[in-house]
Amino acid sequence: MGTYEPHRGYEKGSGIKGGKDSDEIRVPPFLPDVPEVRSDLLDYYTEIEWFDRQLVQILNLLENRGEVDNTVVVVDLR
Known part of the structure; x- marks a missing residue:
C-alpha cells in the first residue's frame, strides 16, 4: 500500500x-491561532482519518485472506 495522505x-x-x-x-502554540x-x-x-480508514481496510483484507x-x-x- 502506498499512500500520500496526509x-x-x-x-x-x-x-x-x-x-x-x-x-x-x-492549535499548537507555535502556530497562530487564526481561522485559516x-x-x-x-x-x-x-x-x-482517511489514511487510518485505508490502513484498516488493508489490515482487514490481510486478515480475511x-x-x-x-x-x-x-x-x-x-
Missing part, C-alpha cells in the same frame, strides 16, 4: 465540509 495537496475546507468544528481543536490555521488543521485531520502472519506492515509516521 501530505499537502489535500482539499481546502474538507474538514469543515466533513462536519468538523474548528472551535474543538487545540484552524481550518487547515481540520483538513489535515481529515486526511489522517489469512496473510497477517506472513506480512510485515510498516507505517512511517514522520
Whole structure:
C-alpha cells in the first residue's frame, strides 16, 4: 500500500465540509491561532482519518485472506 495522505495537496475546507468544528481543536502554540490555521488543521485531520480508514481496510483484507502472519506492515509516521 502506498499512500500520500496526509501530505499537502489535500482539499481546502474538507474538514469543515466533513462536519468538523474548528472551535474543538487545540492549535499548537507555535502556530497562530487564526481561522485559516484552524481550518487547515481540520483538513489535515481529515486526511489522517482517511489514511487510518485505508490502513484498516488493508489490515482487514490481510486478515480475511489469512496473510497477517506472513506480512510485515510498516507505517512511517514522520
